[in-house]
Amino acid sequence: MYAPNMPISPRTAQLFMAKIERLCRIWPESRFYYGQLGSYVRRARDTNPPVIRIVLDGVDSDNEDEPQFGNPEQFPSIVVTEGHPSPETVRHLALRYNLRPEFLIGHLNPERVLNRSRTSYELPALPSRRENIMHVRLVSLWRSNENSYDHPSTTAGGARAQADEDCWRYQGTLFESYGPGGETRFRKVHLHNRRHFTVEQVVSFSIYLLDSGRPLNTKIRHPWNAARPESDPNSVQFPSQLYAVRYNEPEPEDPLLADSERAMHPDTMHPYHPLRDLRNSESQRRQFATSPFFGLASLLSAATASWNQVLNFIEEDVAGHHHDTPSSIATSTSTSRCSTSRDPELTAGEALAQIRFNLGLIQRFQGFIQQTSSPSSSSSSSSSSSSSSSVSNPSPNPSPEILDRYNSLTKDYEYLLTRCAALSKSCESASDSLQSSVSVLATQKSMRQNAQFNALSQIAYFFLPMSLVSSILGMNVREINPGSTPCLWHFVVGSAGGSLLLYLLWVFRETLEHLVMSCVRYLDKRQDR
Template sequence: MADSEAIEAETQEYTKWLVARIRSFHSDPLHSAAYLGNLAQFLQRPRHNSARNARSPASRDHKTNRATKEGNPPFIYEYAIPNTGTEPQLTKFNEIATYKETISDKAHNLNFNEIVFLAGRPSAEWLCAIGVRYKLDHRFFHQHLNFLPTGKRDWFTAPTLPSRSRNVLRLCIPSILFIGEHRYVNLDGLKKSRSDCDRQLRQRFRRFQEDTSTVPGQSIVRRMNIHSGDNYVIEQELSACLHKRGDKWTVLVWTDSGEEKDFDFIPGANTLKAAVDRLDFCPIFFEKDLSEKPATPPLAGTGSQTARVNQPLSSLPGNYGYTIDWRRAATDPLSTLQELFTFHAASEVQYLNMLEQFITEQITHAESMSGEPEIGSILHFDYAKSILVRHDAHIQSILCFLQSDLQDWGKAAPQTQSPDGDLLSTLQTDLGYLSTRIHNIIELCEAGRSTIMSNTSIEENKRSNEQAALVADLTKATTRLTFIFLPISFVTSVFGMNFRQFGQGALSIWLWVAITLPLLVFCIVLVERGGYIKKLLGKVLNSLGENFDRFVCW
């Protein structure tokens, strides 16, 4: 009981220290932590009475120890890594009272290295308990919850400098979500769907800080990409940092994805009219080298073949380590993240495959389209390109982390070891491949855009030429009629009807004929051979000009 009270006192002190640093802004604006104001507000939320939910820790005589209670999704997954190189022991926590009682035991995982997952939405009690347990810098929470506003306004403090980030690794995980096959949505519908989803995400981010009723462990969605009416792509993030505990260490991984049985956390666009019971996640495939003949992992359950696939990222914390060499991971903290890197690369490459297929189909459609192309289709390529550029920047940040931010990770390993060179080389090769693929697909977007613009220009030129030819024919016909009737009208207006044959005047009508016919012939020649006459006159004038110049010089 005394240990539980000590944990509660440390938890309150953990928050008070941050609040004191924030309040120092007016007296010491350079060195305060005022940008963590909203995080401090979040950590000071009213706490539930955890004592009534307290329960004794479950026994640890099994490989997987579920310290959970039915109903709430787990928020913490602890893997204690034995020094023997055997698979680690997993402990799950979904009740804060149970977790506080467990960590009050000072011997809890003291002699083991750890990898600990935090899954989904937090609560103030969870974050304070974890912060006290590992003496965490508040900036780790701030960097993962960077969608929250900072302080009283947005002070643009995330991401921060590598020297201040405590070597925090950030990974963006795209998840493809199927809606249904061959669901055509026009460009206006897609733009409306994207706007609807962005608005819903913004509303959820605003409610995140005030909402105290949400159960911890539910998923967070950062962004949503909509390329067609057949599927969504949601983007979530995970943050990893290394915490040293004397000669031991803990790798903390916080993932946006919780363990949920429904898809209510996914914003739905009214334009797509996607029924929740039709949504299905695209699996993420990665495994050990099949030539190693690994032991078959336990199946989660047979079930119906028509059952929809749940989100792969939500399954990762509870099924972690199947492809990891735990003998190496027991002493090298970077090796414990190998499966995270593999999962990230596998999800990224599947998204790139989807984008490449979609863009190729759009290019093929633009090339084979008869008639005038849809200029609005350029928006497909511009939208995909903006996402690809953002993902390439993310890949480059991970490469920078691997190249320059691994000093603390290497120091946590024994002096006889360093971060696995083969693992680093493999990770850099995979990330370099992803970056190359991204640039290739960006070039495809540019090619598709150029194809549509070229086809549009060709069609525009063709239409302009047809209109110009029509105008030229009309002008020529009008000119002919004008040159035929204008001389006649002119002669008639001059002479009037004052001819002897009509009983008026002294002139003969043959005089009218003698003047009109030559004038008519002259006009016809001028219309039909005007270009030639103009050229001939030009030569004559040039010749006269040269003779005049020679005369003047003489």
């Protein structure tokens, strides 16, 4: 993200780096933190950015009537950015607004370690320093016509592991091309089944309150405002709005990139721009000039709609497992026609794994929704007018439009949290039902295996006479075998006769059992007489 008509000369960039190095010498105990900032800024591109305009559905529009934030002499000076502060943005903020390096250090991304050989244990990016940055997660549900993971031998768990590996590989490409700015594009891909997946995206919205709204005192030569001797000491530069392009990446001059250049610009989804709706309404622009919350409300509204869509899909998938019985699971494993929300080839164990996957996904989404909605609830109960309250809470005297949006968002987020809790209970109920079905199927399988074992064990009865005859004929007893030696015919006749007798008894076992019971009842009757 860049500001228009603001070329950055190599000299000014070198002066800023020289200032950082000088501060490292003055405060050696903080050398690590200044080194972090220096290594971050060095990753910025050396080329001068072109004149950037707001990107609205791929169509550039001029910025003549953009909303302002009131008179800087009466209100705090505010800069609005979208996305994580990229190296270009950090350098531009420092060079244009003479920001203190300590301010920029406090807003570095705490989730990425920029220096592998760390000499300190923590980055100074505490939550109190980052209350002006609000991360909003959006999810989008996708359906693929041809799934690369659709293979007969590929299980759902294996397909998800492959999708996670592809996601990490693509994220590595983004980081190599854009540095930490690539983190704002997406975080994770959730593979629901063989055709449906959800892409999780992060959009950051930042409000910078520079020096509590006080203008820079250029008469005092502080380290942070003495780096630009060419500036007029009597002039005061106030922050203005930085117009955002696609998540920290510069807008290319030629949209038709060469193959070599396209490899450095991975294709990403077009981000939701919070100012897109404001361009079409004069009243909305006035509301945005009054409070930055109005621009964030559009982004939060889009996020709530995306969460609701994915929860609808998960609810349909979970509802399909509530009616799973052993017979229905057995029937679904023999069918080959796919439905819209669940894979019919799921076995009982895979269906249970699908429910647990949905439960983990709901709990993950619930945490993000609660994290996004918690600043709004905490700011509404606080009377302070800090920078965080300007993001997550309307102004002390909000207009009816802003108050209506705030109440609508509060209602929507409460509904989403309630729905996530209900879906979690539904997943637990479906999991218990599937556990019972799995137990029934395991019992039925064990009974079938026992029946097969009994059927096979009956074959051993036919070999008992053979072993008996061979044992008898193998005895060296004169009384049993006087004057003659048993031969093969004796063994065959004895074992075959015994086996035939056992076979006849086994075939007519029911008839013999009926005759024996009849005889027993007849004898009982005679005995009673």
